[in-house]
Amino acid sequence: MAPDPPVPTRRAAWRVAVRESLLGAPAWLYALLTLTLLSAALSAVVIQDVARHQRTLLTLADARTAAFALNAVEWQARARGSLDADLSAEARACLADLRRFTARLEQLSREDLLIARVHPHAPGDHTLNRQVAAYTGAVQTLLDLIARGQLEAAAQMDETQVDPAFTALRDRISDVRAAEEATVEIGRQLTLLLTALTALGALVTAALLAARLNRSLHQARAWHAEAKRQREREERDPLTGLWNRRSLQRQFTLAQAAGPLCVAVLDLNRLKAINDLGGHGAGDAHLTRVAHALQAALPEGGVAARLGGDEFALLL
Known part of the structure; x- marks a missing residue:
């Protein structure tokens, strides 16, 4: 006799339910x-981009401080009418x-990831190369004139080149x-x-998957129970409830493989x-009473x- 197919376990039914819910x-x-x-990936990119622009703001503040420090050195040199070693070193440090x-x-401007590409009003070029080159070049020339004692030429250059270059750089920093x-x-x-879109999508997706999983689990439980009932129907006598x-x-x-046993066959x-x-109906009732008596004994x-x-049989 071929072995009976096993009744699917509850765990197997749940595995089937999860697989059906997902696949x-x-x-x-x-x-x-x-x-x-x-949406979650784009959110991570935008967060990184915002951090980059915040670093740009900090660097702009540092550049503004350096520009004002260089302007102060240039003003002190003009006020003294000379350029000593300390002022020269301070000027070189400010220029650097x-x-x-x-x-x-400029490096941060090239690292713009997303915002300037997707938003039509986002700023583009944030570099200060032209203004910085004009200002630092004018200051270096001015300091060279002061060092050579050409104070009148230095004053004229300060009025015509250095101050306008500093104003342009300051305004450019403010604009950027x-x-x-x-x-x-x-x-x-x-x-x-x-x-918000990520959270909403995650909630909706989780709710829909949970609903599908719950429905699949309900179907799996019903399938498991029906398989168990079908197995019992195949193994039980429908009238008496005894094994068939x-x-x-x-x-x-x-039982034979486990050890000695006794077999009794009864005929009513x-x-x-x-x-x-x-x-x-009376015969069926009699058979049922006999089955209950055998089961109880x-x-x-x-x-x-x-x-x-x-015919009935007992394994003892």
Whole structure:
């Protein structure tokens, strides 16, 4: 006799339910999940971009400080009418700082990831190269004139070149700073929007997946229960509830492998007469009473089965 197929376990039913919930989901649910993940990725990019623009604001503040420090050195040199070693060293340090901050701003401008590309009003070029080059060149020439004692030429150059260059640089820094602050605000708004979309998409996706999983689990539980009932129907006698012949054969094989056993076969007398006198309902009731009596009298580990008709068997 071929072995009976096993009844699916509850864990197996749950695995099937989870697999059906995920792999059997409609295409629009996968699209929603993809959009949610894309929104989360864009939100991360915008956050990184906002951090880059905030670093630009800090670098602009440093560049502005260096420009004002260089202007102060130039003013002190003109006021003294000479350029001593300390002022010369301070001027070189200010020039180096200003150029370093300018190079840093240019590098940050090239790192713009998203905001300037997706927002039509986001600022573009934030470099200060032209203004810084004009101002530092004019200051160096002015300091050289002061060092050579050409104070009148230095005063004229300060009025015609240095002051206008400093004013242009200062205004340019202010413009770029305002543009960067606007960009940071744009980035914050985009971050809030993308974060809200990500959260909404995640909640909707989770709710839909949970609903599908709950429905699949309900179907899996029903499938498991039906499989169990079907197995019992195949193994039980429908009238008496005892094991049937097929189940008895399987249990006999198992019990025989476990050790010695006793088999008793019973045959009811005058069942046909009961059927003739009271009808088949009376005969069925008699069979049921006998089955209950056998079941109640069984010792622990015993098996009672109905072989068919009026025949019963016991495994002891």
